[in-house]
Amino acid sequence: MSADTRASATLETDEVLALARRAGEVAAGVGRVILGKDDVIQACVVALLAGGHVVVEDYPGVGKTLLAKALARSLSCRFSRIQFTPDLLPSDVTGVSVFDQKTGSFAFRPGPVFANVILADEINRSSPKTQASLLESMEERQVTIDNVTHLIDPPFMVIATQNPIEYEGTYPLPEAQLDRFMMRLSLGYPSAAAEAEILEAQTTHDPLAALEPVLDAAEVLALQEAVSRVRVAETLREYVVDLLTATRQSKDVYLGASPRAGIALVRAAKAQALLRGREFVVPQDLKDLAVRVLGHRIILSPDARVHRLHEDEVVERLLDLVPAPRT
Numbered sequence: 001m002s003a004d005t006r007a008s009a010t011l012e013t014d015e016v017l018a019l020a021r022r023a024g025e026v027a028a029g030v031g032r033v034i035l036g037k038d039d040v041i042q043a044c045v046v047a048l049l050a051g052g053h054v055v056v057e058d059y060p061g062v063g064k065t066l067l068a069k070a071l072a073r074s075l076s077c078r079f080s081r082i083q084f085t086p087d088l089l090p091s092d093v094t095g096v097s098v099f100d101q102k103t104g105s106f107a108f109r110p111g112p113v114f115a116n117v118i119l120a121d122e123i124n125r126s127s128p129k130t131q132a133s134l135l136e137s138m139e140e141r142q143v144t145i146d147n148v149t150h151l152i153d154p155p156f157m158v159i160a161t162q163n164p165i166e167y168e169g170t171y172p173l174p175e176a177q178l179d180r181f182m183m184r185l186s187l188g189y190p191s192a193a194a195e196a197e198i199l200e201a202q203t204t205h206d207p208l209a210a211l212e213p214v215l216d217a218a219e220v221l222a223l224q225e226a227v228s229r230v231r232v233a234e235t236l237r238e239y240v241v242d243l244l245t246a247t248r249q250s251k252d253v254y255l256g257a258s259p260r261a262g263i264a265l266v267r268a269a270k271a272q273a274l275l276r277g278r279e280f281v282v283p284q285d286l287k288d289l290a291v292r293v294l295g296h297r298i299i300l301s302p303d304a305r306v307h308r309l310h311e312d313e314v315v316e317r318l319l320d321l322v323p324a325p326r327t
C-alpha cells in the first residue's frame with residue numbers, strides 16, 4: 001500500500017481498539033507512579049499521540065518532573081533531560097560544531113535536544129536566548145548550525161516544566177513562545193486519599209524504577225499515523241472555528257487564539273478519540289481539551305487581568321457560551 005492510500009484509508013474498529021489498548025497501557029503505567037492525576041496523564045498521552053509538546057506549569061513538589069520521567073520511562077526511546085539554569089547556553093541545548101584536527105573539517109556534535117522525549121526542566125530559569133533555541137527546534141524539528149540543517153528524528157516530544165510562583169530572576173515564557181506547546185497542563189495538589197497513598201508509595205519503594213517500557217519509537221509513530229486517519233465531521237470543524245472566533249471577540253481577551261491553536265485542538269481531539277477507542281471525534285473530545293490547548297494561547301484584556309481572571313476560566317466560559325453540535 002502506498003503512503004497516499006494508507007493516509008486516506010479509514011481505520012477499522014478492531015485496529016482502533018488494539019491501538020487504544022497499547023496507548024492505554026502507557027497511561028496506566030504512568031498512573032502507577034503519578035497517583036490521582038489520571039486526567040492529566042491522559043492529556044499527556046494524547047499530546048504524545050498527536051505529536052505535540054507540553055508545558056507543565058505548577059507549584060513546586062506536585063510531581064511535574066516525575067510525570068515527565070514516568071512518561072519517558074514508559075517508552076523505549078531516547079530520553080534526555082535538560083536542566084535549565086541561568087548559565088545554560090543555546091549550544092548546550094542544540095549542540096555545537098567542533099573542529100576535528102585529523103580530518104581538518106568541522107563535525108557536528110548533537111546536543112540533548114536530539115532525543116525522542118526531552119524533559120526541559122524549569123525552562124523559565126534560562127535566558128530568553130537559550131529558551132528560544134529549544135523552542136525553535138521544537139517548532140521546526142531541526143537544528144541549523146553553521147548553515148547546516150540537522151533533522152531531529154521523530155517521535156519528538158518536549159515536556160517542559162515551569163514554576164509559576166518563582167518570578168525573581170526567571171524568564172516566564174511569553175505567549176508567543178507558549179504557542180509552540182500543544183497543551184499547558186497543571187497537576188495541582190492530590191486529593192487527600194491520593195496524597196496518603198503517595199506518602200506510603202514514595203517512602204517504601206521506588207514506583208518509577210518499577211515502570212517498564214510499553215512502546216518503542218516505531219509503535220509511537222504508528223499510533224501517530226493512525227491518529228491522522230481519525231475522522232472529524234464538518235460540523236465539528238465549524239465548532240472549532242466558532243470557538244476560535246469567540247476567543248477573538250471576547251471582551252476578556254486582548255489577543256485571541258490563532259489558526260495554529262485550532263489545528264492543535266483538532267489534532268489533540270483526534271488523538272483522544274483514538275485513545276478512547278473511536279475512529280471519529282465527538283464534540284466532547286474538543287470540549288475536554290479546549291482549556292488545555294487554548295488557555296495558554298490567549299492574552300487577557302487589561303480589564304480581565306484586573307479582575308484576576310485566569311485564561312483557563314475564560315476558555316471555560318466560552319465553552320459554555322458557544323453551542324456545540326450534537327454529534
Ligand SMILES: Nc1ncnc2c1ncn2[C@@H]1O[C@H](COP(=O)(O)OP(=O)(O)OP(=O)(O)O)[C@@H](O)[C@H]1O
Nearest residue numbers: 033034035059060061062063064065066190198202
Ligand atoms: N500525584 C503524585 N503522585 C505521586 N507522587 C507525587 C505526586 N505529587 C508529588 N509526588 C511526589 O512528590 C515529589 C516531588 O515531585 P517532583 O520532583 O516531580 O515535583 P516538581 O513539581 O517537579 O517540583 P519542582 O517544581 O520543585 O521541581 C516526588 O517525590 C513525587 O514522588
Ligand SMILES: [Mg+2]
Nearest residue numbers: 064065121161
Ligand atoms: Mg521539578
